[in-house]
Amino acid sequence: MKSNYIKLVEALSKKIVKKISFDVINPTSLIRYGLRPHTRSISWLAEQIISQHIKYYQNQYNIEKFEESKTDISVWDFKIRFKNFPITLYINSKITNLHQKKQRNDMSSIKKLYSFLQNNKNVKLLYLIFPFEFKGKLGNRIEFSNKTIIGEYIKMKDFYLNPRNEHLQAFYDVENIERNYEDFIKLIYEKQSKGKKFLK
Numbered sequence: 001m002k003s004n005y006i007k008l009v010e011a012l013s014k015k016i017v018k019k020i021s022f023d024v025i026n027p028t029s030l031i032r033y034g035l036r037p038h039t040r041s042i043s044w045l046a047e048q049i050i051s052q053h054i055k056y057y058q059n060q061y062n063i064e065k066f067e068e069s070k071t072d073i074s075v076w077d078f079k080i081r082f083k084n085f086p087i088t089l090y091i092n093s094k095i096t097n098l099h100q101k102k103q104r105n106d107m108s109s110i111k112k113l114y115s116f117l118q119n120n121k122n123v124k125l126l127y128l129i130f131p132f133e134f135k136g137k138l139g140n141r142i143e144f145s146n147k148t149i150i151g152e153y154i155k156m157k158d159f160y161l162n163p164r165n166e167h168l169q170a171f172y173d174v175e176n177i178e179r180n181y182e183d184f185i186k187l188i189y190e191k192q193s194k195g196k197k198f199l200k
Contacts, residue, residue: 005089005124006150008082012054012061013128013148020053021132022046024140034138039097042142044072046095050130051078075108075116076125090125096172098131098145104169110161110198113153113168114188122181125153129172151176154184161191166198 002010024042025031051068055078058066065081065088076090092108107127116125129149135141155176160169168188179187192198 005085008085009150014146017144017146020049021143028138031138035140037134037139043095047093050093075112087124090123091128093128095130095132098133104160105172106167107170108168110166110168114199127151149173154181155179
């Protein structure tokens with residue numbers, strides 16, 4: 001069963017995707033041979049568009065407070081508080097190619113995630129995934145899908161701690177289960193005990 005705040009963010013995301021599709025390059029005469037579909041090249045730009053759109057239309061979206069992270073390496077991109085829900089929600093927004101092969105993705109630095117949760121116990125930290133497609137004859141149109149994915153970090157059923165880049169990795173559509181903060185931290189320790197130690 002979805003939490004009330006998950007439903008609020010889900011409803012918000014459905015409204016957002018109807019308004020944020022954009023052209024990567026205009027005029028198209030600059031790319032006469034088209035663009036190769038490369039998600040990483042446009043991810044930062046798309047995430048900026050999402051954040052700024054919400055910030056500008058926050059009253060329209062019934063948002064009482066909106067704040068962007070002051071750094072690009074934070075575990076959250078923006079935090080919001082809805083007028084009819086008194087709890088602040090921390091959101092890490094990501095984009096993904098709708099037609100990309102399913103794979104585990106970097107969700108967060110393990111150390112940064114652990115530190116954030118230690119300093120903000122029981123905070124609502126969510127991930128919000130915006131699938132999109134490269135459209136147009138030249139592939140320069142970014143069209144967002146309404147198949148957004150929302151979940152909570154502490155409730156991810158299956159995740160992997162990558163020893164190479166020290167990131168927590170999971171499939172974007174990872175199932176969420178009922179789990180509290182303490183159990184999530186305990187699970188991270190259990191997983192790291194099987195390999196490289198990320199946390200002391």
